[in-house]
């Protein structure tokens with residue numbers, strides 16, 4: 001395979017967003033499944049919390065903590081074998097907090113790839129000092 005062919009065959013599908021920041025890509029494992037054989041929602045929530053923290057952490061330039069999950073929607077079940085991509089956009093920067101929207105897309109059926117939006121969430125993170133108290137977001 002030439003370098004160009006390798007690049008073409010490893011490119012993310014065009015159906016994935018190009019205007020949002022990719023903050024995490026992960027493949028769920030069988031240990032992450034629920035009693036139905038789909039991926040356990042609590043595992044997805046943990047990944048969303050991690051993915052959501054990436055941009056607030058850059059903005060806050062230091063420690064942050066999750067203060068609120070304002071909204072969380074599981075739009076479609078996630079199957080073992082789906083490749084999950086987490087995209088984030090900053091919705092609000094306050095005095096001490098940053099609110100982000102996280103969208104999760106599944107790539108399934110690698111032989112004829114299908115891209116499905118599976119989850120949407122909105123979370124708020126607070127910049128904290130050494131004592132765990134809110135601190136100003138640097139401007």
Ligand SMILES: CC(C)(COP(=O)(O)OP(=O)(O)OC[C@H]1O[C@@H](n2cnc3c(N)ncnc32)[C@H](O)[C@@H]1OP(=O)(O)O)[C@@H](O)C(=O)NCCC(=O)NCCS
Pocket residue numbers: 065066067068093094095096097098124126128132133134
């Ligand atoms: C996050 C924490 C430090 C905030 O302390 P606090 O004294 O409640 O802080 P404040 O009331 O001053 O709020 C701080 C910011 O959070 C925002 N905030 C507080 N509660 C919120 C809520 N329910 N939803 C959205 N934003 C919220 C405030 O609007 C404020 O933002 P701003 O300064 O940008 O306007 C404190 O609540 C805490 O330590 N929580 C536990 C966090 C944690 O352990 N998370 C991990 C999950 S287990």
